[in-house]
């Protein structure tokens with residue numbers, strides 16, 4: 018008990034430690050201790066500073082500023098050593114705004130130079146560069162060539178402004194008539210402006226008056242200068258224009274180089290990030306996400322209290338600030354999106370009650386957990402033992418043994434098959450959330466899941482198994498895991514350390530064939546060729562499974578709902594061996610029959626003996642469904658009958674063509690119809706012996722498909738010999754398929770199966 022009390026105390030202490038800094042927020046400093054942090058209304062943040070020891074001194078000029086506030090209002094902030102006037106400084110954007118007078122040349126009406134001023138700006142060997150993104154060079158007046166040179170006197174950028182007669186003069190943007198502009202390159206630290214005047218032409222009157230006229234050139238902030246009303250044209254005076262400077266720590270080229278010398282590194286605050294400068298060499302620092310302040314000072318970055326910034330981080334629920342972030346939740350008893358106005362809606366009483374129950378449950382659980390913790394060692398051993406029990410119970414040991422022995426025999430044959438732990442699958446399916454359910458069947462529930470490596474899978478939770486089936490189950494798993502056929506849904510693994518074993522399959526994206534045929538959405542690709550291909554692929558998969566192992570792997574529940582389609586409409590048969598996992602006692606068989614009524618082999622109903630021919634029968638129904646587009650049991654027509662009995666009756670009456678889907682009827686010629694009728698009829702024979710093997714069905718479907726695709730294989734195709742021989746009909750010639758009443762188990766009204774209800 019003393020131990021528990023000590024633990025509780027520790028928890029409380031931890032709580033206090035975690036919560037305290039969040040509630041007592043400090044305002045981070047912007048300047049070094051004892052230094053001025055403003056000049057007028059401009060904030061001066063370190064690495065900038067006024068006075069000795071207040072700025073970053075790394076050999077580059079520019080961080081040292083001077084504030085002239087005696088007799089001046091507002092006070093004037095200048096860069097020490099350059100005397101440039103600064104109006105704005107920003108740590109976050111790495112920009113500063115300076116003011117510089119425009120360079121001017123004025124002429125009398127006769128064209129003589131009357132007056133000139135020249136304002137250059139040198140920022141060489143400083144932390145500043147002219148922003149290439151936000152500034153441009155502008156020349157006003159005409160005709161006028163305005164340009165500027167760098168510190169070595171070389172031309173950098175310029176433009177030519179021309180004149181037009183005033184009646185043709187174009188008002189509006191600065192595009193070359195009376196005003197021109199040009200972009201500037203990056204990494205420029207010297208601005209030496211020049212004007213080149215030209216003798217006035219007769220056209221120049223458009224922009225001159227009889228009074229003095231002036232030409233200007235200046236570097237200016239993009240957003241500030243708009244030349245729409247030609248307000249500048251009449252000017253003859255001096256005026257100052259703003260321009261944007263990019264600053265950075267420039268004594269070292271980049272972050273990776275700066276990181277080498279910890280004493281010199283400018284990013285001081287814990288967690289602050291270094292960003293390479295984009296204009297010129299050097300780097301800048303920024304506070305981590307969710308923090309703001311000054312990253313250039315120790316402990317300069319502080320958590321943003323998002324809960325007090327309702328405009329930027331709207332929260333209409335309960336807002337809790339956390340280091341670097343915040344949470345916004347709906348008040349107790351409501352749910353929804355707390356970040357939207359009226360986003361929280363009251364929960365209904367049931368879930369409120371549920372919540373209370375869960376709350377109490379969690380409370381109880383927590384107390385239990387304390388005890389549990391004390392006895393952890395003991396409990397853990399017990400838990401492992403329980404898992405081990407389930408594992409053994411579910412045939413895991415047998416499976417592992419078999420996998421091992423198999424791998425020994427055939428070099429990693431079972432590789433790719435994995436035994437998953439319960440936790441992995443709980444995580445993958447978000448604890449088997451209801452919105453992850455892909456489908457429910459007679460054998461269990463299928464969930465969609467995403468594994469840790471981002472693979473999307475389908476996870477099947479089976480129903481309970483009989484003891485006697487366990488060995489069989491493990492064997493089945495092993496065989497299925499070896500199957501690698503493009504038309505069979507791949508089994509990726511299973512999970513055995515729980516009461517109910519789970520199977521993990523590859524995820525097939527485009528739904529089931531059932532949905533494809535009978536779903537609400539219109540399918541564009543329902544051509545005969547697609548239908549035949551799906552049929553042939555499914556038949557091939559079944560044939561492969563029937564022949565790949567001995568005794569054969571039977572499907573036991575072939576139906577359109579068990580044939581999946583991927584993005585290319587490639588068929589993938591799923592749920593192999595499902596019957597093995599199905600309950601085998603009489604009562605539950607009845608339930609099972611109900612689920613797949615219309616597909617069930619009549620012989621199986623009588624003998625309860627599942628054979629490969631049972632799959633053939635069911636496949637016959639699938640084929641029929643593909644051709645007719647009707648459901649295996651259709652309750653919508655005038656006569657409620659199974660598709661098979663309708664088809665057989667129609668064949669007898671010679672009207673089976675009418676049953677076909679319109680599209681199929683259009684594309685299929687008489688020989689093809691005869692062939693496909695022949696295949697279906699044999700597949701759905703009452704006697705299993707009369708049904709063809711799955712392999713033959715697959716081959717015949719493939720041949721039919723080739724026949725349909727041959728260039729002359731249009732509807733009503735001719736009777737050419739090639740067409741005939743493709744079916745290998747000569748082998749069957751003379752064999753008439755007649756139906757006696759004894760041949761077909763009539764599922765009239767579907768009521769034969771009411772035993773299932």
Ligand SMILES: *[C@@H]1O[C@H](CO)[C@@H](O)[C@H](O)[C@H]1NC(C)=O
Pocket residue numbers: 058059091104105
């Ligand atoms: C500082 O004040 C001047 C007017 O005195 C104003 O024009 C300017 O926008 C202000 N600057 C800032 C950064 O608030």
Ligand SMILES: *[C@@H]1O[C@H](CO)[C@@H](O)[C@H](O)[C@H]1NC(C)=O
Pocket residue numbers: 226227
């Ligand atoms: C300019 O001066 C000339 C003669 O000096 C005169 O004819 C003309 O009308 C004047 N133009 C304007 C726009 O004042």
Ligand SMILES: *[C@@H]1O[C@H](CO)[C@@H](O)[C@H](O)[C@H]1NC(C)=O
Pocket residue numbers: 226246247248251
């Ligand atoms: C420019 O000056 C002329 C004559 O002095 C005047 O008519 C015109 O309104 C002025 N334009 C602007 C935009 O100030």
Ligand SMILES: *[C@@H]1O[C@H](CO)[C@@H](O)[C@H](O)[C@H]1NC(C)=O
Pocket residue numbers: 118134255256257
């Ligand atoms: C810059 O222009 C202002 C007027 O806006 C003027 O008072 C000042 O003397 C000019 N400075 C220089 C250096 O020409």
Ligand SMILES: *[C@@H]1O[C@H](CO)[C@@H](O)[C@H](O)[C@H]1NC(C)=O
Pocket residue numbers: 270271272273274
């Ligand atoms: C960083 O600067 C150093 C030294 O100037 C240089 O050698 C290195 O290539 C630069 N690294 C990057 C990523 O630009």
Ligand SMILES: *[C@@H]1O[C@H](CO)[C@@H](O)[C@H](O)[C@H]1NC(C)=O
Pocket residue numbers: 278279280281
């Ligand atoms: C690191 O920076 C400091 C301060 O700028 C300098 O004195 C020192 O020489 C530098 N060390 C190295 C290894 O570059």
